[in-house]
């Protein structure tokens with residue numbers, strides 16, 4: 001299945017009603033796809049393009065007209081430059097410089113009459129708005145310097161040969177994620193842009209729970225330049241877990257060993273935020289705006305993000321790409337899972353219910369390892385590290401296991417996000433490409449204080465210098481172990497109803513907002529740095545992050 005790949009997945013009616021598929025180019029030049037607010041992280045990420053904005057050598061130059069005004073157009077080795085003519089007053093002179101990566105397509109405008117001699121073409125390019133939002137814009141350019149179709153041929157060649165830009169994508173849609181609009185989102189806001197960029201697609205929709213896991217484990221992705229998922233964090237986690245297992249099996253890695261060096265995926269993944277939380281998409285795009293996510297996939301730039309693996313007694317349980325939670329976090333996710341019929345409203349509802357519930361206390365041994373070669377949490381540490389061989393980064397960097405002793409083994413919750421919060425002077429920046437994480441430990445913190453802390457973390461607000469009572473954060477963590485301490489003589493039959501329910505909950509984890517059952521609550525969670533290539537990942541630029549631009 002190739003080409004648009006839509007015929008087998010969408011009904012004729014759906015395709016026919018999607019007018020933008022028929023006439024996508026005009027429609028998209030004005031499209032402003034809906035920007036929603038992320039519940040996790042969308043305002044926190046300050047990614048900056050480390051694109052080389054030097055212009056390079058001139059390939060072709062000449063005069064053109066744009067909206068009736070004379071302009072000078074130069075095609076350079078690094079991009080395209082459009083400037084006002086020298087005759088215009090200095091203060092009215094405009095300059096537009098676009099690197100080739102930011103040009104999506106060029107197409108010749110069909111002539112109205114045979115008499116029309118000048119070549120006219122449409123340049124579809126990315127316009128950068130503030131706060132990471134990208135928009136497609138179209139400029140109509142008319143040649144009058146005599147270069148004719150030479151303009152079109154060179155622009156076409158340059159923008160289509162940009163390194164990393166995908167030509168063939170595998171797309172997986174979750175029709176029930178978020179507000180249940182995955183298919184419509186794909187048809188209206190994703191497919192037209194991919195078609196405009198001449199990207200071939202193979203499109204599948206999930207048909208049942210955990211289908212993405214199965215597809216990830218069995219599908220041959222080698223034919224594709226990238227994988228796109230249209231859904232939320234749960235869909236991404238399942239696809240990535242299946243794909244990770246497939247890679248380990250092919251590479252002969254014993255992935256049941258918690259010490260194993262996992263083979264890393266080489267095909268980048270792009271996430272179209274069509275779920276509820278859309279945390280990872282927000283992290284890597286700096287927004288959960290749909291059009292931005294699509295344009296970042298087309299741009300092709302990608303960077304490896306970190307993930308956790310979770311093992312229990314030397315048996316692989318799962319991977320986690322967003323958050324690992326145990327105790328009150330898994331209790332809350334179980335509650336939200338049971339309320340799936342409420343769609344997006346289930347999260348605030350479950351959070352509100354949690355506020356009024358008495359916290360469950362569990363007893364466990366908690367140990368962790370720290371990254372020992374860090375001297376600071378400066379984000380620039382990452383840029384240096386990323387120049388190193390990523391496999392070497394993980395070797396010999398960990399401390400021995402350290403036991404957490406502050407709580408007398410009594411806990412309400414233990415959690416960690418697969419990212420680092422870089423503490424700048426006025427705020428935090430979430431960095432999913434780092435080499436260590438924070439471990440959160442709740443030993444009886446007030447519910448409201450805990451929620452406020454989590455919201456602060458996820459929205460990049462500067463954390464107060466003092467954390468709430470009974471809430472602790474350990475920085476620079478690379479692995480942790482939780483060993484539940486249970487009374488060996490206790491059985492489900494010998495305990496009260498309430499305790500039997502608590503025992504059931506003790507076997508549940510919150511993995512990226514989904515409930516995962518673990519047979520033996522004795523887990524090892526390990527961070528794998530620089531693991532999965534994600535589209536939309538833009539390097540943090542030292543000066544700009546430091547200046548908070």
Ligand SMILES: Nc1ncnc2c1ncn2[C@@H]1O[C@H](COP(=O)(O)OP(=O)(O)OP(=O)(O)O)[C@@H](O)[C@H]1O
Nearest residue numbers: 177178207208210231232233234235275276277278
């Ligand atoms: N066709 C399907 N039928 C039933 N369940 C499905 C189907 N496809 C995927 N699922 C389930 O949907 C869940 C993933 O949903 P997804 O992450 O896309 O949206 P969400 O949960 O609303 O968003 P988020 O995870 O960002 O909060 C997984 O539990 C997965 O097994």
